[in-house]
Amino acid sequence: MTMPHLEYFNRPSLLKDTFVLLIVNLFLLLLFINFDVLEWAYQFSRQHEAWELDEIIPLGVSLAISLVIFSYRRIVELGELTHTFERLSMRDPLTNLLNRRAGQVKLISYQQKAKANNNNYLLIQMDLDQFSKVNRLYGTNIGDEILIATARFLEQSLPETSLIIRWLDDKFLILLPYISEESFELPHKLCTRFDGQLLGRSYPVTCSIGISVWSVGEDLDDALYNVEEALIGAKQAGGNRVNSINTGKTA
Numbered sequence: 001m002t003m004p005h006l007e008y009f010n011r012p013s014l015l016k017d018t019f020v021l022l023i024v025n026l027f028l029l030l031l032f033i034n035f036d037v038l039e040w041a042y043q044f045s046r047q048h049e050a051w052e053l054d055e056i057i058p059l060g061v062s063l064a065i066s067l068v069i070f071s072y073r074r075i076v077e078l079g080e081l082t083h084t085f086e087r088l089s090m091r092d093p094l095t096n097l098l099n100r101r102a103g104q105v106k107l108i109s110y111q112q113k114a115k116a117n118n119n120n121y122l123l124i125q126m127d128l129d130q131f132s133k134v135n136r137l138y139g140t141n142i143g144d145e146i147l148i149a150t151a152r153f154l155e156q157s158l159p160e161t162s163l164i165i166r167w168l169d170d171k172f173l174i175l176l177p178y179i180s181e182e183s184f185e186l187p188h189k190l191c192t193r194f195d196g197q198l199l200g201r202s203y204p205v206t207c208s209i210g211i212s213v214w215s216v217g218e219d220l221d222d223a224l225y226n227v228e229e230a231l232i233g234a235k236q237a238g239g240n241r242v243n244s245i246n247t248g249k250t251a
């Protein structure tokens with residue numbers, strides 16, 4: 001069970017406030033001890049018995065308990081809301097894939113991990129062919145459905161460890177966090193399986209794919225440039241194919 005409010009407890013402002021409140025209350029306790037405040041309040045309430053001032057003490061305790069319950073419930077609510085908004089801000093609303101901004105943050109963290117683990121990655125960029133024509137022919141609603149189906153197709157076809165980002169328009173960026181013979185075959189399988197099978201026979205859509213190795217230490221911008229170039233190569237060669245740069249492979 002996820003408890004998003006617990007994440008909220010870790011926020012620096014909350015910890016700082018708790019610390020400040022603890023210090024203030026400790027200071028007040030020392031003040032109360034020094035001036036015998038309870039003693040004085042007791043004497044005062046005895047002198048004014050008719051005012052029922054002693055009932056303020058249990059009332060204070062019940063108020064404090066109510067305040068703790070109230071604050072906890074507000075923190076839970078705030079934590080859940082924050083969690084929801086954080087999640088929404090990271091997702092592309094149409095496909096529910098990571099959006100470009102969140103994807104860029106993830107790529108930067110992968111760059112750091114690559115250095116730490118001496119790891120190369122495979123970058124794949126996939127773009128639908130003539131998608132503007134598809135939109136014009138069938139309408140943007142069908143275009144949207146095709147993009148959603150593409151996202152589900154990618155999620156189902158790629159290993160769980162892959163990072164899948166809706167990069168721009170009809171363009172998807174994928175990072176495979178390891179490189180093997182199989183990972184080089186994967187883009188070809190994607191391209192072949194995508195052809196004509198996506199939303200049934202009525203919407204023939206194809207895709208072009210560029211692949212490139214992101215080597216340890218290579219700048220993220222350079223790696224993105226390479227994979228984009230590989231994709232442009234696939235488009236220039238007529239589309240519906242895979243083209244690679246920097247992989248030591250011919251296609």
Ligand SMILES: Nc1nc2c(ncn2[C@@H]2O[C@H](COP(=O)(O)OP(=O)(O)OP(=O)(O)O)[C@@H](O)[C@H]2O)c(=O)[nH]1
Binds near residue numbers: 129132141147170
């Ligand atoms: N339906 C729909 N269309 C979108 C969305 N985002 C972008 N597009 C369209 O995607 C199309 C992208 O077209 P381009 O990348 O310029 O080129 P293309 O027509 O796919 O041609 P090539 O990439 O050269 O094969 C544009 O017509 C955009 O309007 C979206 O969320 N939904």
